[in-house]
Amino acid sequence: MFNNINILLIPLLPLVGFLLLGLFGKKHFKSSAGWIGTLSLLASTALSLITAYQYFFVSGKVNGVFQKLEVVKFAWLEFSPGMSINMGVLLDPISVMMIVIVTFVSLMVHIYSLGYMKGEERYSTYYAFLSLFTFSMLGLVLSSNIFQIYIFWELVGVSSFLLIGFYFDKPSAVAASKKAFIVTRFADLGFLIGILLLSFHAQTLDFKLLIERLTTATPQLQSTIATSFLGASVLTWGLLLIFIGGAGKSAMFPLHIWLPDAMEGPAPVSALIHAATMVVAGVYLVARLFPVFAISCPVALHVVGYIGGFSALFAATIACTQTDIKRVLAYSTMSQIGYMMLALGVSGYGGENGLGFTASMFHLFTHAMFKALLFLGAGAVIHYVHSNEMKDMGGLRKYMPVTHLTFLIACLAIAGVPPFSGFFSKEEILSAAYQSHKGIYFVALATAGLTAFYMFRLYFSIFWKKEYKTNHESVDEHHGEAPWTMKIPLLLLGVMAICAGFVPFGLFVSSDGISWPSEFNLMMSIAPVAIGLAGIGLAWIIYKSENNLSGRVSEAGRGLYQSAYHKFYIDEVYLFVTKKVVFNLIGRPSAWIDKNIVDGAINLSADLTDDTSGLIKGWQSGKLQQYAIWFFVGVIGMVWLFVYMLN
């Protein structure tokens, strides 16, 4: 069986690292902080690989079904014997897969940051935050009940906020971190209400029990379905509200606005948080409650699918026009997460029907590898060029051979070119979509084409197009491509981006825990590969060398180009709604009521007290003889009262 201590150590090691570096880092570990963080995470990664091996190959399977094992469990807050909030560790195929992804990518980012963040003023703080994030993310994926996941969900949000705003002397970074925090926090409100609704009706917070009660015919399920509000049952509302929380974290339309701005953080942070791990928390959440979605409430699952599909296409369109390389990658991330949501949305439950679920998790896995690689590669480019803008780059392939090679691998993977990893997961998603919903299938297909196009637009603009002319000779002459600490993670992730696709994912991860061999469908792969190659070809023609084709294309579709370039004005809509509508109609009136009526009542009573005391304070004059006179007058008055009046 499992060694519980080992499993607990996986999240606790980064926590220890955080406490150590956060409390003593600035004084004692100024230069060794990176190594401390990296080593603690190395141990964590090793432990999670051991756990994954034990779970998948030794003891996870009972009678051919992967079990949901609660290996650690204790009551954290006990309100009454029947009602308590527990903490625990839940092992099932998706959580085990997630701990492997999180620890591995986080380890790569830790190693990469040794080179990237070298000489940074707040080096130890940076590593403390990274450790905090890793701890929270591991806690999130291992959560055994829905309230615990919410706690870690918020912790992840905080560490994301801290890392986006790491360069806190830059106003844009501060604004971006606030935006990310507020938008996701707003979405989390929906999540919390959803938790309360579902757990109230299911009478449990525990995932295992909750899923069991809401998928089989129980009184709890009956009450959840029977209670309705505004035409939909409480079950639908609860699941949709939980999905809103997930959509906020996973940057689904229309709560995606924070993700592109979050690129203000250091590049490795973007790779870890805003590409590979935190942003897929929403997908993970839907996958965690997938049986409830799929069996009891297909309507909510369809909403997930539509929103995912729309976000995928929407973000891919915007990504074609952006010029900041990290922003292109951010929109690409949003688009790929949309893909995962879409796959969940078209999936059914159990066996063959669960293809979409398996595909979504598969894509989550491969995407984590190649997207982290893309961000780390972009970080290396930015490190070299000292700029985020495409126009400052071009022709870098001769100067950065390792980055060039690994970036190309990642681009081929995301574009879905065989035999790279993205090809296999995309193929599965597309066949799942094809089987259940043709409309979504075509959206996904179009997205695949756009993805190939904008990724190779990015690739050609960085590495080909024109001869690289450096702006600051003195800087570039003495520092080469990148230190080895940055190259090793690139190479390792590059290997993963090639190999990850060959994992027979259906054997390990499926909607009902029963392994099934996902068969490779050759016919289904023709269309996406063809459209992907067409996208690459188009990018080749337009961006391979310097010419005015791109200008002419954008001129031809001027309206579309402009609106995509301005991100379809979603930010402006938000600003209008918040500044003009919410501030004027709600904010200012309530401020007026607060200032005049609430404060007024308090001030009135204070003023009354003040005036009265002003009138009578002269009595306390400090003159002893005056007091004595009052005393005698009082005594005489009492005597008069008792002798003459009361008789």
Place this chain on the structure above:
Amino acid sequence: MEVGLTHLLFVSTALFFIGVFGFLTRRNMITMLMSIELILNSVNINFIAFNKYLYGGNLDGVFFTLFLIAIAAAEAAVAIAIIINLYRSHSSIDIENADEMKF
């Protein structure tokens, strides 16, 4: 004419109001202390007078008077200590100058 209870009460009342008047009008703290002694002594006279004329066989009033004399001595010691301290800090024993304890 024999001296009766009324005469003694008259004396004690006069003494009492002389004391009160002195306490309220004098500014010198020593004089105020002396006025308090007058008030106490008027009470003593009252005790003795009532004891003698109403309860001739008892000695309760006399004992009370003795107690009061002892207490008056103690009170004088405390009061003079306060006055000395006030003089040290204010260089004056005028009650008008010791009015810091106000609003």
